[in-house]
Amino acid sequence: MVICPYCQKDIHLDLDTCPHCGVTMIYLYKCKRCNQEIAATGILKFCPLCDADLSDQMN
Structure with missing residues (x-):
């Protein structure tokens, strides 16, 4: 679960809205391999720039 920054209610992590x-x-993600900050409107499992695994950054 994550908290919506607008209404402050709990929502499931896999929802985009x-x-x-x-x-x-x-x-927001920060890739440990290429050191780039990435903003995405959905859950990323891999860095779109270098294909590094981002699953350890998911809550």
């Missing part, structure tokens, strides 16, 4: 208020969730 809050079911309570409709805000699009943005997830």
